[in-house]
Amino acid sequence: MAEIELSLIIYGLLVGLGAGLIGGVLAGLAGIGGGLIYVPLFYAFMPSHSEGMAIYIFASMVAVAITGFFSARAHFRLGHVDSSAVLLLLPGLVIGAGLGLWSTLQLPQFWVLLGLSALNGWVAFDYGRHLKTGPRQIHLMQMLAGPIGYISGLLGIGGGTMLVPLLRRFVHLRQAVGSSAMCGVIMAMGALLLNLSLESDWLSLIENHWQFLVAAWAGVVLILPSASGWSARLHDRVDESLMRVLLKAIFVSLSAAMLLAALLS
Numbered sequence: 001m002a003e004i005e006l007s008l009i010i011y012g013l014l015v016g017l018g019a020g021l022i023g024g025v026l027a028g029l030a031g032i033g034g035g036l037i038y039v040p041l042f043y044a045f046m047p048s049h050s051e052g053m054a055i056y057i058f059a060s061m062v063a064v065a066i067t068g069f070f071s072a073r074a075h076f077r078l079g080h081v082d083s084s085a086v087l088l089l090l091p092g093l094v095i096g097a098g099l100g101l102w103s104t105l106q107l108p109q110f111w112v113l114l115g116l117s118a119l120n121g122w123v124a125f126d127y128g129r130h131l132k133t134g135p136r137q138i139h140l141m142q143m144l145a146g147p148i149g150y151i152s153g154l155l156g157i158g159g160g161t162m163l164v165p166l167l168r169r170f171v172h173l174r175q176a177v178g179s180s181a182m183c184g185v186i187m188a189m190g191a192l193l194l195n196l197s198l199e200s201d202w203l204s205l206i207e208n209h210w211q212f213l214v215a216a217w218a219g220v221v222l223i224l225p226s227a228s229g230w231s232a233r234l235h236d237r238v239d240e241s242l243m244r245v246l247l248k249a250i251f252v253s254l255s256a257a258m259l260l261a262a263l264l265s
Contacts, residue, residue, distance in 0.1 A: 012212035016219020024227025035157030057156035068185025080178025094190035096149025117258035124251035158184030
């Protein structure tokens with residue numbers, strides 16, 4: 001095992017605190033698992049040995065599971081989780097995310113960043129539209145769960161970028177955000193457990209970066225309860241039209257940042 005490097009641990013803790021603060025706020029406001037923030041931050045600040053994007057995506061998925069837990073707990077306490085919708089989506093989400101995360105072991109970093117940029121751009125467009133809630137279409141939700149899970153695992157995200165737009169066609173925005181957060185934490189944990197159980201390559205990747213990763217995940221845990229709880233309460237008080245404008249601005253900015261990162265990579 002590598003010698004303990006205190007400076008690396010402190011550095012990882014600081015990165016985790018910053019990532020957890022931003023990810024927690026976005027999780028509470030938009031129901032995303034934080035992967036839209038975590039993947040770029042781990043990519044930019046994590047010491048790398050040129051193993052490709054897989055380790056950044058794995059690191060993000062662990063942070064997504066942590067973020068999702070605190071966000072889902074906050075939304076559940078506020079009555080924002082639609083349990084029947086969560087149960088319908090989970091089987092496809094978990095299996096799809098497990099396959100998607102496994103696929104990252106061969107994925108070039110350019111396509112991950114470009115995919116994140118495209119997703120952010122689409123979600124910004126979707127938040128700009130006025131949608132009326134309609135009757136729940138069970139077959140549509142189950143049919144889309146697998147692809148949403150796969151893309152989430154492939155890009156290291158919690159799925160909220162796709163789940164919230166899907167769910168808000170059938171429930172109000174607050175329930176869509178809360179249900180998405182609940183789905184995200186269970187999906188991420190399931191994908192991680194499947195991959196660690198069935199793919200030995202993950203262990204060697206983690207061993208190369210364990211000091212930074214453990215410290216960064218600890219930083220995320222330390223900051224998330226206050227960040228996600230505060231933003232979930234804010235979501236409960238802010239007018240939905242204003243919230244859609246705010247979320248659209250956030251996703252437009254993230255889309256531009258991811259596109260620039262993809263081109264620079």
